[in-house]
Amino acid sequence: MKTTTTVIIGAGQAGLAFSKRLADRSIDHVLIERGEVANSWRTERWDSLRLLTPNWESRLPGYAYDGDDPDGYMDMAEVVQFMQGYADTTGAPVQTNTTVKSVHPADVGYVVATDHGEWHCPTVVLATGACNIATVPKVAADLPSAIKSITPMQYRNPQQLQDGGVMVVGASATGVQLAREIQRSGRQVTLSVGEHVRLPRLYRGRDIKWWMDVTGLMNMSYTEVDDIKRARGLPSLQLVGTPERSTLDLNALREDGVRIVGRLAGLHDGKAQFSGALGNLCALADLKMNRLLDSIDNWATANGIDGEVEPARRFAATQLDPEPTLGLDLTTAGIKTVLWATGYRPDYSWLNVPVLDRKGRIRHDGGVVDAPGMYVMGLPFLRRRKSSFIDGVGDDARDLVNHLCSRLHRQAA
Amino acid sequence: MTQTDTQTTPANVDNGVNVEALLGAREALDAAPEAAQFKWRTSCEWVNGTHSRSTVSGFFGLGEEQARSKDFTIESDHPEVFAAEDHAATPVEIVLSGLASCLTAGVAAVAQHRGIQLHSVKATLEGDMDLQGILGIDDDVRNGFGNIRVNFTVDADASEDEIKALVAQSQKRSAVFDIVTNPTNVFVTVN
Incomplete structure (x- = not known):
């Protein structure tokens, strides 16, 4: 059995940033990676995906985007190149193509068992990300067998789908992006919409992510929000990174011909039932967006930049059919495929330490897991609103490495 | 303190x-x-x-x-x-009243939580029904409401958008709103 001070599981942005912070403190460690650096970005994303954050916001400790298109959005090849470049620059000790089979407690610390041997370590970091498994609701079991079911993890491009209609369930970043792409491939899309977060791509001439960054919103601490559980469970932003920097909200999809229906509430005898609460969920999203725009406008005025940016404006309310469809016979409607864009969850099946709550979520306080010497990185709002973004892992890693060092120091004393 | x-x-x-x-x-x-x-x-x-x-x-x-x-x-x-x-009142009017009461209670609770003083809250509801359904004239017509419209008049120490957000949040957390907008399995037995 090999020994090291810290084993980091996963060599994505979270693991690599943590590694850099440990190296800065001269703490010996290893990163265990089941594939290559940035494996999820390499193997689990659809072909057309680009980051929904602009290039300038790809910032990691001691490393940042330095190309000539700061306002653009990286495609997956560029993300992989960016991450590999970071791993190379920092000299991160990544052990690639190594799968963790189990993490279990030892007398002191943990044993990390892999398909290439075991590591013993007093501290361990779970940096495997928040999106290992596509969540599919129970109702999927009632889908008629002739209709194909697919998750975003399996989806690559519209050509792999049968001709005919597609029902996309879920209208967060994944759902709205795939709904547009599939609709534009000539397949009629029905988009089932639950709770969602609407945002314009550009506001007053600047990227919405620029505003969310400069106003301090992304930096907001998990100790500052009213209801951290709710903040951590919020759906992802309805944003897409495209060269046109276009807004992708329900109104844009509707203009493309996508049929907007309510949350999928039931499936009986091949008939889908949609919730009648669609109007309210859209009203909630519009109101929330306008509160954000109000806070941006107030910030702009308070910081004297009203003259440097375009004038304030408000966007049209979400438009719906006067009587949105409540029921749809999927077969009669020509739907051949259902795409479940209903969220992702982490996979902790290899974690044999009792740190999960009854919903399977890891119990932690700002990334300090409820087990001595264990840390988690990269989850939504782990320590800050930006925690699950590339730009967020650097600060979280600094805080958690500080915690880890003081723990090692206490044990040594 | x-x-x-x-x-x-x-x-x-x-x-x-x-x-x-x-x-x-x-x-x-x-x-x-x-x-x-x-x-x-x-x-x-x-x-x-x-x-x-x-x-x-x-x-x-x-x-x-x-x-x-x-x-x-x-x-x-x-x-x-x-x-x-x-x-x-008819049963369907009692359903409308249940929805109204649930949403109104929600408005008060959300307002209290958000520190908004209410002065008056009035909800007016109307449900469309095509009697061809319950009378068995046309099988394509459902028995229940087609559309339900709820109109709130709220006097409170808050902006127009804050009041809209109160009403929206109340719907989001309302049991009866959920009951009328989503399907529910109903099991009926006879002794």
Whole structure:
């Protein structure tokens, strides 16, 4: 059995940033990676995906985007190149193509068992990300067998789908992006919409992510929000990174011909039932967006930049059919495929330490897991609103490495 | 500093809702989800014609049977155009009233939590019904409401958007709104 001070599981942005912070403190460690650096970005994303954050916001400790298109959005090849470049620059000790089979407690610390041997370590970091498994609701079991079911993890491009209609369930970043792409491939899309977060791509001439960054919103601490559980469970932003920097909200999809229906509430005898609460969920999203725009406008005025940016404006309310469809016979409607864009969850099946709550979520306080010497990185709002973004892992890693060092120091004393 | 100084609701806002107790209950039930399992009940007896009388008494919750200080009765009948005696509201009007009461209670609770003083809240509801459904004239027409419209008039110390957000949040957390907007399995047995 090999020994090291810290084993980091996963060599994505979270693991690599943590590694850099440990190296800065001269703490010996290893990163265990089941594939290559940035494996999820390499193997689990659809072909057309680009980051929904602009290039300038790809910032990691001691490393940042330095190309000539700061306002653009990286495609997956560029993300992989960016991450590999970071791993190379920092000299991160990544052990690639190594799968963790189990993490279990030892007398002191943990044993990390892999398909290439075991590591013993007093501290361990779970940096495997928040999106290992596509969540599919129970109702999927009632889908008629002739209709194909697919998750975003399996989806690559519209050509792999049968001709005919597609029902996309879920209208967060994944759902709205795939709904547009599939609709534009000539397949009629029905988009089932639950709770969602609407945002314009550009506001007053600047990227919405620029505003969310400069106003301090992304930096907001998990100790500052009213209801951290709710903040951590919020759906992802309805944003897409495209060269046109276009807004992708329900109104844009509707203009493309996508049929907007309510949350999928039931499936009986091949008939889908949609919730009648669609109007309210859209009203909630519009109101929330306008509160954000109000806070941006107030910030702009308070910081004297009203003259440097375009004038304030408000966007049209979400438009719906006067009587949105409540029921749809999927077969009669020509739907051949259902795409479940209903969220992702982490996979902790290899974690044999009792740190999960009854919903399977890891119990932690700002990334300090409820087990001595264990840390988690990269989850939504782990320590800050930006925690699950590339730009967020650097600060979280600094805080958690500080915690880890003081723990090692206490044990040594 | 007293404890009340740390509470989120400004002391001068009073909508008659004990938000602290509700938040306390939320915390307690999050820790003990089995206590959150409630069962609501009513029993109904036929009086005569379309006139019936429901009695609401105890319920189950917090892990045990809960008694009420008294029973409540809700009568229902149909109007004279249905060749009935119009002793009370129709069942569908009681459904609308249930939706209205649920949303209105929600507005008060959310307003209290957000520190918004209410002065008046009035909800007006209207449900469309095509009687060809219940009369069995046309199988393509559903028995229940086609559309339901709810209109709120709220006088409160808040902006127009804050009031809209109160009403929206109330819908999001409303049991009856969920019941009428989503399907529910209903199991009916006969002794």
